Amino acid sequence: xxxxxxxxxxxxxxxxxxxxxxxxxxxxxxxxxxxxxxxxxxxxxxxxxxxxxxxxxxxxxxxxxxxxxxxxxxxxxxxxxxxxxxxxxxxxxxxxxxxxxxxxxxxxxxxxxxxxxxxxxxxxxxxxxxxxxxxxxxxxxxxxxxxxxxxxxxxxxxxxxxxxxxxxxxxxxxxxxxxxxxxxxxxxxxxxxxxxxxxxxxxxxxxxxxxxxxxxxxxxxxxxxxxxxxxxxxxxxxxxxxxxxxxxxxxxxxxxxxxxxxxxxxxxxxxxxxxxxxxxxxxxxxxxxxxxxxxxxxxxxxxxxxxxxxxxxxxxxxxxxxxxxxxxxxxxxxxxxxxxxxxxxxxxxxxxxxxxxxxxxxxxxxxxxxxxxxxxxxxxxxxxxxxxxxxxxxxxxxxxxxxxxxxxxxxxxxxxxxxxxxxxxxxxxxxxxxxxxxxxxxxxxxxxxxxxxxxxxxxxxxxxxxxxxxxxxxxxxxxxxxxxxxxxxxxxxxxxxxxxxxxxxxxxxxxxxxxxxxxxxxxxxxxxxxxxxxxxxxxxxxxxxxxxxxxxxxxxxxxxxxxxxxxxxxxxxxxxxxxxxxxxxxxxxxxxxxxxxxx
Numbered sequence: 001x002x003x004x005x006x007x008x009x010x011x012x013x014x015x016x017x018x019x020x021x022x023x024x025x026x027x028x029x030x031x032x033x034x035x036x037x038x039x040x041x042x043x044x045x046x047x048x049x050x051x052x053x054x055x056x057x058x059x060x061x062x063x064x065x066x067x068x069x070x071x072x073x074x075x076x077x078x079x080x081x082x083x084x085x086x087x088x089x090x091x092x093x094x095x096x097x098x099x100x101x102x103x104x105x106x107x108x109x110x111x112x113x114x115x116x117x118x119x120x121x122x123x124x125x126x127x128x129x130x131x132x133x134x135x136x137x138x139x140x141x142x143x144x145x146x147x148x149x150x151x152x153x154x155x156x157x158x159x160x161x162x163x164x165x166x167x168x169x170x171x172x173x174x175x176x177x178x179x180x181x182x183x184x185x186x187x188x189x190x191x192x193x194x195x196x197x198x199x200x201x202x203x204x205x206x207x208x209x210x211x212x213x214x215x216x217x218x219x220x221x222x223x224x225x226x227x228x229x230x231x232x233x234x235x236x237x238x239x240x241x242x243x244x245x246x247x248x249x250x251x252x253x254x255x256x257x258x259x260x261x262x263x264x265x266x267x268x269x270x271x272x273x274x275x276x277x278x279x280x281x282x283x284x285x286x287x288x289x290x291x292x293x294x295x296x297x298x299x300x301x302x303x304x305x306x307x308x309x310x311x312x313x314x315x316x317x318x319x320x321x322x323x324x325x326x327x328x329x330x331x332x333x334x335x336x337x338x339x340x341x342x343x344x345x346x347x348x349x350x351x352x353x354x355x356x357x358x359x360x361x362x363x364x365x366x367x368x369x370x371x372x373x374x375x376x377x378x379x380x381x382x383x384x385x386x387x388x389x390x391x392x393x394x395x396x397x398x399x400x401x402x403x404x405x406x407x408x409x410x411x412x413x414x415x416x417x418x419x420x421x422x423x424x425x426x427x428x429x430x431x432x433x434x435x436x437x438x439x440x441x442x443x444x445x446x447x448x449x450x451x452x453x454x455x456x457x458x459x460x461x462x463x464x465x466x467x468x469x470x471x472x473x474x475x476x477x478x479x480x481x482x483x484x485x486x487x488x489x490x491x492x493x494x495x496x497x498x499x500x501x502x503x504x505x506x507x508x509x510x511x512x513x514x515x516x517x518x519x520x521x522x523x524x525x526x527x528x529x530x531x532x533x534x535x536x537x538x539x540x541x542x543x544x545x546x547x548x549x550x551x552x553x554x555x556x557x558x559x560x561x562x563x564x565x566x567x568x569x570x571x572x573x574x575x576x577x578x579x580x581x582x583x584x585x586x587x588x589x590x591x592x593x594x595x596x597x598x599x
Contacts, residue, residue, distance in 0.1 A: 025040035025081070026291075027040045027292035027293075027297040028040075028042075028043060028046060028291055029289070030043065030046035030047055030049070030050050030287050030288070030289050031050075031287060031289075032050040032053075032054050032284075032287045035075070036076060037053075038076065038077070038078050038292055038297070038300060039078070039079035039117070040080065040081050041079050041080065041117040042081070046289070047289075050077070050287055052123060052160060054278075054279070055165055056127055056155070056160065056165070057134070058278050058279050058282070059155075059158055059165045059167065060131070060134045060138075063221075064139075066138055069138060070138060071111075071134070071137045072133065072137040072403055072432055072436065073107065073109070073402075073403065074109075074110050074399065074402065075111045075113065076110060076111070077112075077113045077115065078113070078115070078304065080114065080118075081117055081118060082118050083116050083118055086100070086103075086115075086116040087099060089103065089301070089304055089308075090103065091309075092310045101115070101116045101121065101122040101125065102114065102122040102126035103125070103126065104129030104133075105308060106129075106133075107307045108404050109368065109369075109404055112304050112307065113126050113129075113130065123156075128152045128155070128156040129152070131151060131156065132148070135148065135151070135152075135435075136434075136435050137434070139435060140435070141237070142466075142467065143229075144192070144237070145192050145193060145209075145467070146189050146190055146212075147213070147229070147233075149214075150214050151217050153174075153210060153211075153213065153214035154221070157170070157171050157214070160278065162278075162284075163277070163278065164275040164277050164278055165276045166273060167221075167274055167276050168218065168221065168222065168273045170271050173211070174211045174214055177208060178208065178211050178212060178266055179266075181204050182208070183259075183262070183266070185255065185259055186255040186262065187243050187256075189209065189213065190255070191243055193467050194468065195467070219261075219262060221272075222271055228250050231249070231250040232246050232247065232251070237465065240465070243255065295322050295326040295329045298318070298321070298332075299322050299329055299331035299332040301318070302318035302319050302332070303331070303335045303338075306335055306339045315335065315339045316343075319332045319333075319335045319336040319339060320336065323336070330363060334352070334363060334369065337349045337356060338369050340352065341369055341376075346373050349373050350370070353366055353369055357370065362398055363398070364398030364405075365402070367394045367398070368391070368399075368405045368408075370391050371391035371405070371408060374388045375388055375412070376578075376599070378529075379546070380527045381547075382416070385416035386416075388408070389409060389412055389413065389416070392406075392409040392412070396409065401432065403429045403433040404429070406425050406426070406429035406432065407426060407438075407439050407442065410422045410423065410424070410425030410427075410428075410429060411446070413425055414426075414446040414449065414525075415446075415449070415525040419446065419450040423450075423452075426439060426443045427443070437463060437466060440463055441463060441471070441474065441475065443459055444456045444459040444460050444463070445525075445582060448481075448482055448582075449525055449582060453485055453486045454486070457479065457482050457486065460479040460482055461479060464476045464479055474563065477561075477563045478595065481563065481594055524582070524583055524591070525581065525582050526545070526547050526552075527579070527580045527581075527599075528547025528578075528581075529545065529576060529577070529578055530545055530574055530575065530576065530577045530598075531544040531545065531546050531551065531575070531576070533571075533574055538559065538572075539557075539558045539560055540555065540556060540559070541556040542556070543555075543556065543579075543596075553590045553591070554590065554592070555590055555591065555592050556570075559572075562595075563595035563596070564595075564596055564598070567598040577599070578599040579599060580596075581595070582595045
């Protein structure tokens with residue numbers, strides 16, 4: 001994703017500035033059918049912001065031919081009346097605050113789009129990031145970076161008014177960059193991955209990558225080649241064909257031939273610029289407008305800070321400042337609970353979330369945050385699992401769009417004796433956020449733990465080709481173990497069938513007792529506290545883990561090749577750490593560790 005950053009002269013002083021402006025302004029919430037806009041710029045500009053997002057949402061549906069459009073994370077839009085206010089939310093870059101007309105701030109529980117309504121066009125940067133969110137919520141698989149970024153740039157270049165969206169205009173910046181810097185060979189453009197220098201390092205190469213990716217997507221839409229992309233990505237990503245081979249088969253020309261076509265398309269200056277009618281039933285005058293109190297506005301701004309890596313340390317004090325004047329402000333209590341949860345201060349997090357729930361039991365995020373506190377605080381037992389599930393089920397009933405709530409519910413169900421429910425909940429999380437690789441990995445773990453090995457293998461094979469090197473490594477390690485486990489099960493079944501045939505040939509009655517071998521042990525899962533590690537038999541190790549008022553020894557056969565989550569390397573010096581373990585039972589009552597997560 002692209003982030004536009006321009007240094008602002010006041011620098012780090014902005015990071016410490018109080019949020020006093022929230023109390024001096026008049027805030028309202030504008031609600032349209034699919035969006036909430038909270039603004040101090042007045043009703044008209046709030047309605048305008050909501051209308052723009054409704055129109056762009058509709059355009060996305062038309063471009064992707066989707067009737068139902070979803071977001072993977074609940075979105076809050078905040079429209080500021082001035083640049084001064086906007087700068088108090090701006091991220092820090094190279095020691096200075098940035099100056100942007102629009103910002104997107106992501107999160108797993110809540111996302112924010114921030115707009116400076118004092119400028120003429122605050123939309124293009126945020127629509128680029130909004131496009132990524134829409135793709136995450138409506139596409140089942142990731143594609144290559146050139147298409148991800150090219151489509152986002154194409155989407156951000158769309159112009160909307162009250163009646164229609166004008167689609168297909170190539171921005172002047174694209175011409176300027178590609179004519180001034182030159183173009184990449186298409187084969188090289190299509191080989192760029194998320195971890196490459198071209199994608200991650202700022203400068204001319206990255207600018208060309210974005211501009212040319214956008215140009216390719218414009219060309220494909222202009223020439224009705226978008227349907228052929230499915231063939232290309234199936235060959236490129238699923239079948240792992242080289243770019244040249246996949247491109248020739250999908251588009252009927254070589255990348256070198258397309259280089260010439262694309263240069264001609266750029267130099268001609270001709271492109272198709274066509275209208276898409278926006279929905280007639282989306283009328284800004286019909287959006288509802290309600291006042292927002294000063295305390296609620298300040299709590300919202302503190303919540304933005306709580307979700308920002310640059311300002312999250314300021315958030316607890318900001319929430320407390322709201323609570324001094326309004327002790328029963330639910331938004332501030334919920335936000336304070338979330339801030340303390342981030343700091344792993346579970347005692348205070350519980351206190352504030354319980355107070356918030358007592359005042360407003362209909363706030364889905366309060367119940368979700370409280371479930372997270374319970375999940376992270378100590379080891380799981382039957383009573384705690386039941387309480388976590390109850391809180392998450394309440395959260396989902398109040399806010400069915402929160403994918404993370406389904407994910408945590410699925411994990412809790414699966415490892416508290418309800419594997420089928422756990423798989424169903426995890427699949428629901430993936431419906432809301434189909435490209436979330438953490439959800440996919442957790443689903444594979446649940447399937448593997450419950451001996452649905454083929455399902456786990458299919459998921460892990462998909463993740464093994466991830467563009468994220470860390471995800472790909474974890475998936476390949478787990479895939480190797482899953483394939484080994486499947487072979488053990490298949491070998492066991494073959495031996496059982498062979499013995500059964502031998503008994504039949506010998507006219508001996510079949511009896512269960514005749515089979516002396518045992519099937520491979522099923523996978524189990526526990527969360528607890530690592531008490532000690534014995535590495536005297538290195539590279540083997542024996543871990544003593546306590547949970548639910550009991551302890552058990554777990555064996556690691558090779559600590560250098562253990563599937564390890566949450567740490568780079570295995571350490572024999574770990575003690576009193578919270579851990580999560582996938583393991584198989586041994587005949588002596590101990591366990592063999594399959595994977596270890598250090599929390």
